[in-house]
Amino acid sequence: MTSAGASAVAFSGSFVDMIMAAILSLLLAWVQLFLTARQRVVTNIFEIGTAGIIAFLARALGSTGYFCYGSLVSSAIILILPGWFICLGALELGSRNIVSGAIRSVWAIVYTLFLSFAISIGSEVYDSFGPAQPSASSTSTEGSALQTVVVQGSFSSNNTAFDNQFQNGGFGFAQV
Structure with a gap:
């Protein structure tokens, strides 16, 4: 429900974008709850891998013309964004715990860069063999x-x- 609401409110998605963002977010939740509970190796990289798979699927859906790629991919991964760690880092920096606040903030920035890298890889993989996309x-x-x-x-x-x-x-x- 969070991804569907964020698709419409934060990323200007349509009703069909809301439905598809919820389905893609359910894929993310399924991987997080069931696959990572059984495989310990997957727990370290599941966010990055799942973000790439979601970007691939969102790009494929966006190429149909019925869905918005940006709305789908942004709202589907909204639950794994490091907002809590950025908030904690800012609070620790505000309370003069410079070392722990800086470490949390830098980790959140690096994690966000990894997520954006996975999104761009998923999109480029689809572009490498999918139908031609219009370019600027x-x-x-x-x-x-x-x-x-x-x-x-x-x-x-x-x-x-x-x-x-x-x-x-x-x-x-x-x-x-």
């Missing part, structure tokens, strides 16, 4: 929906902190 670097616009659009106009701020007028790329300054 494609220069050919024939037969595709990629087009260049030029928007001209002006923007006037009603904020007192930013009172300059923005016109065609300038901030009210003289352009050379």
Whole structure:
């Protein structure tokens, strides 16, 4: 339920994204509860491996056009993100336990980097043999929906902190 709610609220997912994020999160929970209880070797790497598998499946579902890849992969792994360790590290740093707070904070950052590395590996594995994905670097616009659009106009701020007028790329300054 957490992943389904996070898909809609935090990652702007649709109703079908909510359902699929819940299913992918159930896969993560199944691996965590049943597979790691039986195999001690798996307990050290299950988060990283499962994040890669979830990214692979989310990329495959995202290529169908019915699901959003970013919403699926982000919300499916939300339960293994190291938020608690970041909170503990910040509290320990605030209470002047510099060594333990720094160790917890650095561990949480490294763990987050491992998770993002697993997500990118899972996505790239699917891209290596899956159908071609649209990329931002494609220069050919024939037969595709990629087009260049030029928007001209002006923007006037009603904020007192930013009172300059923005016109065609300038901030009210003289352009050379």
